Amino acid sequence: MEIKAAHVMVVTPHPDDAEYGVAGTVVRWVGQGQDVVYVVCTNGDKGTSDPNIKPEELARTREVEQTAAAHLLGVKEVVFLRRPDQGLEDTHEFRKEIVRFIRLYKPKTVVTADPYRRYLWHRDHRITGQVTLDAVFPYARDHLSYPDLLEEGLYTHKVDEVLLWGTEEVNCRFDITDTFHAKLAALRCHKSQVGHIPPEELENRLRERATSLAEGESFLLAEGFHRVEILR
Numbered sequence: 027m028e029i030k031a032a033h034v035m036v037v038t039p040h041p042d043d044a045e046y047g048v049a050g051t052v053v054r055w056v057g058q059g060q061d062v063v064y065v066v067c068t069n070g071d072k073g074t075s076d077p078n079i080k081p082e083e084l085a086r087t088r089e090v091e092q093t094a095a096a097h098l099l100g101v102k103e104v105v106f107l108r109r110p111d112q113g114l115e116d117t118h119e120f121r122k123e124i125v126r127f128i129r130l131y132k133p134k135t136v137v138t139a140d141p142y143r144r145y146l147w148h149r150d151h152r153i154t155g156q157v158t159l160d161a162v163f164p165y166a167r168d169h170l171s172y173p174d175l176l177e178e179g180l181y182t183h184k185v186d187e188v189l190l191w192g193t194e195e196v197n198c199r200f201d202i203t204d205t206f207h208a209k210l211a212a213l214r215c216h217k218s219q220v221g222h223i224p225p226e227e228l229e230n231r232l233r234e235r236a237t238s239l240a241e242g243e244s245f246l247l248a249e250g251f252h253r254v255e256i257l258r
């Protein structure tokens with residue numbers, strides 16, 4: 027098994043969530059020479075209010091959109107797990123799949139959705155966050171977790187930190203003042219999701235959110251996360 031090391035692995039429930047959550051920071055990391063990979067869990071085939079679009083067609087469109095957005099941000103690789111939209115479950119198979127990619131890419135940082143946001147939160151976001159946290163600790167770390175992965179050459183790996191977007195408890199903010207436009211451009215690649223929003227309105231919404239996340243900081247625009255450090 028050829029190990030392809032990356033500094034950052036972003037695990038996103040649907041195509042477009044990563045752009046809302048972390049795209050501005052991704053551009054910063056890429057600019058610093060860090061390799062970033064995306065793992066997209068679902069095929070996003072429920073993400074429309076248009077009754078004329080067939081789910082298969084939507085899934086294909088959303089992969090094209092996600093690939094374009096990732097390319098624009100400088101993401102090195104995008105992996106599509108193609109699990110059913112609104113169908114994620116906290117299963118042994120799903121967890122093992124995430125462990126497989128953690129052991130393959132050996133990231134220092136894993137970024138995903140905060141599973142602990144209360145009340146209204148997309149079920150796929152909650153489950154992606156929960157399964158990814160479990161995969162990071164302890165499953166990717168422990169050699170007895172999945173002995174068959176060892177046989178494939180996928181050895182244990184310790185992630186340093188997990189950053190959770192969509193969180194109610196921000197404890198970590200990154201400056202995206204200079205990368206805000208790249209984030210916006212990447213989000214606009216997801217035409218099936220944001221194409222109906224007037225361009226200025228989309229920019230204003232994003233800017234408002236980024237401004238409020240930067241409150242109290244020395245910079246103007248931010249992305250915010252709950253950072254969990256994994257102690258050695």
Ligand SMILES: [Zn+2]
Nearest residue numbers: 039040043148
């Ligand atoms: Zn989503």
